[in-house]
Amino acid sequence: DVKVTQSSRYLVKRTGEKVFLECVQDMDHENMFWYRQDPGLGLRLIYFSYDVKMKEKGDIPEGYSVSREKKERFSLILESASTNQTSMYLCASSSGYDEQYFGPGTRLTVT
Amino acid sequence: KNQVEQSPQSLIILEGKNCTLQCNYTVSPFSNLRWYKQDTGRGPVSLTIMTFSENTKSNGRYTATLDADTKQSSLHITASQLSDSASYICVVRVENAGNMLTFGGGTRLMVKP
Numbered sequence: 001d002v003k004v005t006q007s008s009r010y011l012v013k014r015t016g017e018k019v020f021l022e023c024v025q026d027m028d029h030e031n032m033f034w035y036r037q038d039p040g041l042g043l044r045l046i047y048f049s050y051d052v053k054m055k056e057k058g059d060i061p062e063g064y065s066v067s068r069e070k071k072e073r074f075s076l077i078l079e080s081a082s083t084n085q086t087s088m089y090l091c092a093s094s095s096g097y098d099e100q101y102f103g104p105g106t107r108l109t110v111t
Numbered sequence: 112k113n114q115v116e117q118s119p120q121s122l123i124i125l126e127g128k129n130c131t132l133q134c135n136y137t138v139s140p141f142s143n144l145r146w147y148k149q150d151t152g153r154g155p156v157s158l159t160i161m162t163f164s165e166n167t168k169s170n171g172r173y174t175a176t177l178d179a180d181t182k183q184s185s186l187h188i189t190a191s192q193l194s195d196s197a198s199y200i201c202v203v204r205v206e207n208a209g210n211m212l213t214f215g216g217g218t219r220l221m222v223k224p
Contacts, residue, residue, distance in 0.1 A: 004154070009152075040120075040216060041216065042115075042200070042214040042215055042216040042217060043155075043200070043214040044214075045211070045212075050209075090154050090155075091154075092154070097142075097204070097209075099145070099157050099160065100212070102154030102155050102156070103154050104152070104153050104154050105152070105153065105154050107152075
């Protein structure tokens, strides 16, 4: 079974803090993705990576950065968290153009 | 602009009843369409995938249909169970756009005993 894990299920941070969300997959997938999910807006792509040290902006990259130093790990970084970044964050991985497998999500609250 | 619209936004049905969820898309060129199920507090899990040439596909009590001419898909759930309570998300892949997906807003289904 493909397994995608995320470092935290729930996270509460203060405005201005630097936040790291980590995602690990165990299926040797080359592609990894970070989405945020907000009510009424569906899933929106923040960044994706198709190889180690490679990254591409998605639809809403502003305020975020990513890091992929190892194939199995993809980190999402909020350099200075703001209240409008309160959301559910979902990580996914895939091989080629196959199905994307999602992690359980991290619900981030920025106060 | 590529868009995926789902209806209804939410639905409440009694256990044992059937229901149908709708997905309309304007994505072009079309590659494939997936229905995902997302339980509360979990990530989405794929139920079915359909390509241009397929017009129906089943996965247990879930049956998806696709009309590529009208750009509509539906997900029919038969004999609903309490465990079907979840959000159902329609996702369309654009041809020649790599791994870019277009997500619908989802239908939140609640099955009551």
